[in-house]
Amino acid sequence: MQSVLIHPLVVRVTHWINVLAVLIMITSGWSIYNASPLFPFEIPSQITLGGWLAGALQWHFAGMWLFALNGLVYLAFGIASGHFRRKLLPIAPRAVLHDIREALRGHLAHEDLSVYNAAQRAAYVALIIALVVMVASGLVIWKPVQLHWLGMLMGDYEGARLLHFFAMAAIAFIVVVHVLMVILVPRTFPTMLTGRFRRTS
């Protein structure tokens, strides 16, 4: 039995802060969405945060600092330490499709928790990209005049609203799949707290 560190401390701390931050951002964001829905449906107010628009906006614009600063620490660490390169690369499309198909059949290639399978890598990278898109589109919605140059990359203010919504939907989807996977492979859960995994070899 050999105990190996698979999640560095920075990754664990930023992961759990991110859980809180994303929960605040999404539930308050749903409340803001309800003030002027883009599509012909509303989010049930029981699962939104803030009570009414002003409260939701207060949560959203306070939560954004927690979310963005925590995200910057994570990205800086991931790039500078080589964590991203080691854990998330390479991503071969064929391998991703193969692993997704295997996962759907119930064959989860997850013997060695220190190595992410191709489907995991793709999901985590997609999540990171969606979160970055969330910040960029959110900045355009917040500052459509001061950051007009950024807005021009995504169809100005109204384009940014759509992008912000779809990036939220992508994040919510990835989070649901992620939580389902943890329930199916429960031994992955404590590793995100202790960082350690006992390998038998």
Added chain:
Amino acid sequence: MSMDRKFILHRSPTIANLERRLFFKRGLSLGALSLLAGCNITDQESVQRVLLAMSRWNDGVQDWLFDPKRLAPEFPESRITRPFPYNGYYPESEVPEIDGSSYKLELAGMIREKKPWTLAELYALPQVSQVTRHICVEGWSAIGKWSGVRFSDFLARIGADTTAKYVGFQCADDYYGSIDMATALHPQTQLSLRYADELLPPKYGYPMKLRIPTKLGFKNPKLIAAIFVTNEYPGGYWEDKGYNWYSGS
């Protein structure tokens, strides 16, 4: 209690399964509960204090981000939203009708020439136009055309102390508001007297509104009755209910 123990002592696979399901169900409802509680979390005094402090902090950040020379994008008239939406905290049928012939714009505070202005006098000043996007705090946006007096010209004409922090507004309904001096002096901030080349109709704020394309819609007061310049934070109708004061675009 004894029932529970019995179940634990004789756990058949079915019961074990049931327990697991119950555990997840309870977990889910706990999650839902904490979200439900989230609605009320906002009302707790300590939480409210932190949220308001963050809103003040965001005022400062936005003031720092604001470039007094950066113009809001202008659009061709073909992009104008028709009909331009009416928006207010009371229905359109209750918009007060102002008598233009007796109306006078009152001035107060750190202003040299406090003589009230008639509409005829305001119409006689040099006029400018803009086709800009109005963005509501609710999220929707609409493009419209406003014409009137450049506000910085008007402030200069009345001898307003532009080193003061705030410009405040009292409206003919019970609306009131205030903006920072940098925004008041922005070249596109306009004391609007016309909408789509017609006299401003009551629903858009007759006899005048302040059009600020670098701020959210609720920061654009309609039916203005008085303007004042001050160093003391005047707040605003929605700001005092929790909206962010700066609310810049």
